[in-house]
Amino acid sequence: MKEFWKRFSRNKGAVIGLLVLSLVVILAITAGFIFPGDPFQSVGKPFEPPFGEFLFGTDTLGRDVAAGIVHGARTSLLIGLIATVLAVGVATIIGGFAGYYGGWIDDILMRITEFFQTIPSFIFALVLVAILSAQIENIVFAIAAVTWPPITRLVRGEFMAMRNREFVQACVVLGMNDLLIIFREILPNTLSPIIVTGSLMVATAILIESALAFLGLGDPNVMSWGFMIGAGRTFLRTAWWLCAIPGIAILLTVLAINLVGEGLNDALNPRLRNQ
Amino acid sequence: MSLARKRVHYAGRRLAQAVPIVLGIVVMNFLLLQLAPGDAADVLAGEAGSATPEYMAMLRERFGLDQPVWLQLLIYVKNILSLDLGFSFRHNMPVLELIMERLWPTLLLMGATLLLSVGVGILLGLLAAARVNTWRDTFISVLAIISYATPLFWVGLMLIVVFSLKFDWLPATGMESVAMFYEGWDRVVDIARHLVLPAITLSLFYLALYTRLMRAAMLEQYGMDYVVTARAKGVTEQRITFKHVVRNAVLPVVTMAGIQVGSLLGGSVVVESVFGWPGLGLLAFQSLFARDFNLLLGIFFLSACLVILVNLLVDLLYTFLDPRIEMK
Numbered sequence: 001m002k003e004f005w006k007r008f009s010r011n012k013g014a015v016i017g018l019l020v021l022s023l024v025v026i027l028a029i030t031a032g033f034i035f036p037g038d039p040f041q042s043v044g045k046p047f048e049p050p051f052g053e054f055l056f057g058t059d060t061l062g063r064d065v066a067a068g069i070v071h072g073a074r075t076s077l078l079i080g081l082i083a084t085v086l087a088v089g090v091a092t093i094i095g096g097f098a099g100y101y102g103g104w105i106d107d108i109l110m111r112i113t114e115f116f117q118t119i120p121s122f123i124f125a126l127v128l129v130a131i132l133s134a135q136i137e138n139i140v141f142a143i144a145a146v147t148w149p150p151i152t153r154l155v156r157g158e159f160m161a162m163r164n165r166e167f168v169q170a171c172v173v174l175g176m177n178d179l180l181i182i183f184r185e186i187l188p189n190t191l192s193p194i195i196v197t198g199s200l201m202v203a204t205a206i207l208i209e210s211a212l213a214f215l216g217l218g219d220p221n222v223m224s225w226g227f228m229i230g231a232g233r234t235f236l237r238t239a240w241w242l243c244a245i246p247g248i249a250i251l252l253t254v255l256a257i258n259l260v261g262e263g264l265n266d267a268l269n270p271r272l273r274n275q
Numbered sequence: 276m277s278l279a280r281k282r283v284h285y286a287g288r289r290l291a292q293a294v295p296i297v298l299g300i301v302v303m304n305f306l307l308l309q310l311a312p313g314d315a316a317d318v319l320a321g322e323a324g325s326a327t328p329e330y331m332a333m334l335r336e337r338f339g340l341d342q343p344v345w346l347q348l349l350i351y352v353k354n355i356l357s358l359d360l361g362f363s364f365r366h367n368m369p370v371l372e373l374i375m376e377r378l379w380p381t382l383l384l385m386g387a388t389l390l391l392s393v394g395v396g397i398l399l400g401l402l403a404a405a406r407v408n409t410w411r412d413t414f415i416s417v418l419a420i421i422s423y424a425t426p427l428f429w430v431g432l433m434l435i436v437v438f439s440l441k442f443d444w445l446p447a448t449g450m451e452s453v454a455m456f457y458e459g460w461d462r463v464v465d466i467a468r469h470l471v472l473p474a475i476t477l478s479l480f481y482l483a484l485y486t487r488l489m490r491a492a493m494l495e496q497y498g499m500d501y502v503v504t505a506r507a508k509g510v511t512e513q514r515i516t517f518k519h520v521v522r523n524a525v526l527p528v529v530t531m532a533g534i535q536v537g538s539l540l541g542g543s544v545v546v547e548s549v550f551g552w553p554g555l556g557l558l559a560f561q562s563l564f565a566r567d568f569n570l571l572l573g574i575f576f577l578s579a580c581l582v583i584l585v586n587l588l589v590d591l592l593y594t595f596l597d598p599r600i601e602m603k
Contacts, residue, residue: 131310211427
């Protein structure tokens with residue numbers, strides 16, 4: 001663990017990213033305390049500029065932008081995290097089986113994966129949300145449904161490489177159950193690339209979610225950054241900050257996650273780094 | 276077999292393999308859209324304010340929506356196979372005609388984006404890798420990391436704020452100034468001016484990706500044995516970079532660019548709706564809300580074909596760039 005931290009903190013960007021990300025996480029957790037009540041509630045005159053009575057001003061309906069940002073952090077992180085866990089879970093099972101068994105199982109599973117990669121992913125996510133109705137669980141499902149194929153290919157590659165290693169062969173000879181070999185023996189050894197890809201996938205998921213919400217397909221009952229930008233869009237000329245501020249929030253969060261992901265990569269795959 | 280014939284054979288086999296994939300996509304999307312609440316008749320009736328059940332039934336009969344799902348699917352697949360994509364009730368014209376009309380703005384936008392992101396990405400990656408760990412490298416890398424994390428639609432809006440609203444240098448919406456009736460060169464210039472902001476917006480993310488990829492690939496190539504050999508022979512650094520390293524480093528960038536054509540189409544939905552660019556992405560988005568499913572299915576069909584075709588082209592391009600790669 002100490003070794004891990006040493007390698008992680010050698011990457012300055014990763015440390016900065018971790019600090020920013022921690023701040024966003026703390027804001028998201030304490031959103032209910034900092035800004036109690038509904039962020040959709042109007043609290044003042046509309047179109048108050050930032051740094052006046054309200055830190056980030058008020059929007060078209062007099063809602064506090066700062067409250068929206070803090071509550072939006074919760075939405076973005078939650079959706080990004082759950083969608084990624086879902087996608088990584090599916091990818092691990094499919095990629096794991098395909099890589100471990102090879103042959104016709106691999107053929108079929110990879111055809112299915114390629115099939116989903118041929119459909120333009122964002123349009124597919126749009127259609128899924130529109131059909132299933134814009135609720136938070138459907139949005140999570142749609143994001144997971146379009147992000148699993150690339151992770152699956154990665155997991156498959158890792159499993160294929162592990163399949164012929166001696167410790168796996170030993171397990172096979174010992175007559176160990178396939179499922180046990182896959183999940184107890186191989187999976188722990190492929191965890192670091194999966195974790196790194198997963199962490200970067202959270203960033204992608206947040207970007208997809210914000211784009212969906214921007215186009216009006218976010219959950220109408222949940223405050224989100226994409227929704228705020230979409231709502232402020234018509235008033236770009238008079239109140240550009242309504243779009244600018246949530247955008248900066250997305251940018252900083254996604255940037256922080258990417259930096260942390262790279263730090264994790266350095267820390268978990270030291271061999272790669274030293275090459 | 277000669278190389279040219281090999282290529283033709285390879286392309287033919289790949290296209291044949293693609294047919295079941297495309298058909299699968301058509302069938303899946305068709306069934307998926309059946310799950311959607313409401314159909315064309317509902318939307319038309321809703322717009323008319325009110326409609327009698329008889330009128331709704333008549334509409335459904337006219338669109339063939341009263342048939343059982345499996346029969347609708349069968350008819351649809353049969354029509355697709357003869358390239359008949361059906362009729363768009365919303366636009367009152369055949370889907371194929373409508374898509375072809377909207378295809379070229381999207382191709383224009385995607386082409387400009389690909390050129391910009393691959394070209395500038397390769398250039399920036401080269402500049403960064405040539406002087407690794409200097410301020411120039413750091414500057415380019417930081418810029419790439421930030422661009423990589425920026426939401427597309429937000430970049431578009433901010434570019435509009437700066438370049439259209441504040442300075443009034445470039446138009447913010449549409450593809451041309453229709454009211455001006457430009458012709459010839461004036462029209463080309465007008466469209467080019469409209470293209471600048473959407474193309475920059477859409478390419479920023481990919482540009483960042485290709486810059487990082489190019490930089491990493493260049494650094495990897497610099498460590499290869501053949502570079503050491505070239506240095507030992509006394510070849511100049513400049514020649515090593517441009518004659519040897521760049522050529523090899525371009526390969527992964529080209530692959531990535533090919534893989535991302537599908538994602539580019541998705542991105543164009545967002546960018547086209549920010550800039551009101553009259554392309555396929557905007558059309559897909561509008562047809563989704565108008566429950567114009569024939570049109571949406573047609574767009575899905577066409578974009579799947581496009582993705583497969585571009586991937587094939589990239590693979591063929593590959594065999595030109597690197598003759599060692601075999602066509603399996």
